[in-house]
Amino acid sequence: MTEITTSRQGQTLVISFNRPEKMNAITRSMYAGLTQNLNDAAGDFGIRCVVLTSEGDHFTSGNDIRDFMSNPPTESDSDVAKFLGALLDFPKPLLAAVKGNAIGVGTTMLLHCDVVVASPTANFSMPFTSLGLVPEAGSSMLFPNLVGYQRAAKVFMTGESFGADEAKEMGLVATVADDAFAEAISIAEKIAAQPPQAIINTKALMKAGKHDAVAAVMRAEFEIFALALQSEEAAEAFMNFMSKRGK
Ligand code: COA
Numbered sequence: 001m002t003e004i005t006t007s008r009q010g011q012t013l014v015i016s017f018n019r020p021e022k023m024n025a026i027t028r029s030m031y032a033g034l035t036q037n038l039n040d041a042a043g044d045f046g047i048r049c050v051v052l053t054s055e056g057d058h059f060t061s062g063n064d065i066r067d068f069m070s071n072p073p074t075e076s077d078s079d080v081a082k083f084l085g086a087l088l089d090f091p092k093p094l095l096a097a098v099k100g101n102a103i104g105v106g107t108t109m110l111l112h113c114d115v116v117v118a119s120p121t122a123n124f125s126m127p128f129t130s131l132g133l134v135p136e137a138g139s140s141m142l143f144p145n146l147v148g149y150q151r152a153a154k155v156f157m158t159g160e161s162f163g164a165d166e167a168k169e170m171g172l173v174a175t176v177a178d179d180a181f182a183e184a185i186s187i188a189e190k191i192a193a194q195p196p197q198a199i200i201n202t203k204a205l206m207k208a209g210k211h212d213a214v215a216a217v218m219r220a221e222f223e224i225f226a227l228a229l230q231s232e233e234a235a236e237a238f239m240n241f242m243s244k245r246g247k
Contacts, residue, residue, distance in 0.1 A: 003030050022061070025062065025063065025065070042086075049095060061101055063080070069238050074226040088138065090112070098180060107125060108142075108143075112138075117176075118180055119180040122167065126159075128156065131234060138221070141217040143155070146172065
């Protein structure tokens with residue numbers, strides 16, 4: 001799997017989206033690779049933190065639209081559903097270094113991270129409704145909880161993007177740094193130097209209150225998302241995306 005790469009920086013595992021020619025759009029096999037890496041990291045005593053990052057100028061443009069059209073993930077054990085489950089249940093600190101576009105799941109996955117560092121170039125959006133779809137990854141609950149109902153509704157219903165400073169002010173991002181990756185690694189190293197069981201217990205306590213509710217919301221989102229994927233609204237939006245790109 002070369003489109004998802006991993007490397008070690010001390011006790012931190014770095015997982016990188018590596019498909020820059022497609023703006024790091026995520027295919028089924030990339031979801032499967034991400035899930036495998038997260039599950040392996042969860043069980044590896046040598047790994048204390050994970051940093052999600054990307055090659056090229058962008059974090060990710062979200063689900064690969066062509067892959068979605070040819071293989072719609074309509075089963076609850078699809079690769080994307082397994083990835084979202086692994087994200088929700090990941091027990092160790094999960095950080096992200098975001099630059100450029102973070103679209104769709106590129107933004108919603110951040111709602112599950114413990115620390116997100118954004119570069120000033122970061123641009124976040126969740127244009128699900130524009131694609132005839134609905135929010136996923138628990139974001140229909142997590143995002144309004146984070147930013148307030150009306151602000152979340154405005155973002156979801158207009159499909160508008162927002163930048164690094166606004167993301168920080170919302171609480172989606174902890175820090176904005178020119179070199180987001182270096183900053184994320186520096187934070188990961190500080191966390192990795194702490195007593196590991198205390199860190200795992202702290203994360204579990206902080207996430208416990210919402211875990212089951214988020215899992216239930218994810219299941220509901222998934223059912224509606226799977227239906228929406230087969231709708232005329234989605235077909236039209238996807239055809240529009242393809243025809244603008246001449247294929
Ligand atoms: N799925 C599949 N391919 C994608 C993609 C996606 N989500 N996002 C970008 N790409 C591909 C483009 O098709 C293009 O490849 P091609 O030249 O072989 O066609 C390449 O990545 C570069 O993107 P391009 O669209 O040419 O760049 P741009 O600067 O003109 O536009 C965006 C950038 C982000 C506005 C545009 O790519 C876009 O709207 N992408 C879809 C984002 C989205 O809706 N994601 C959520 C899915 S749920």
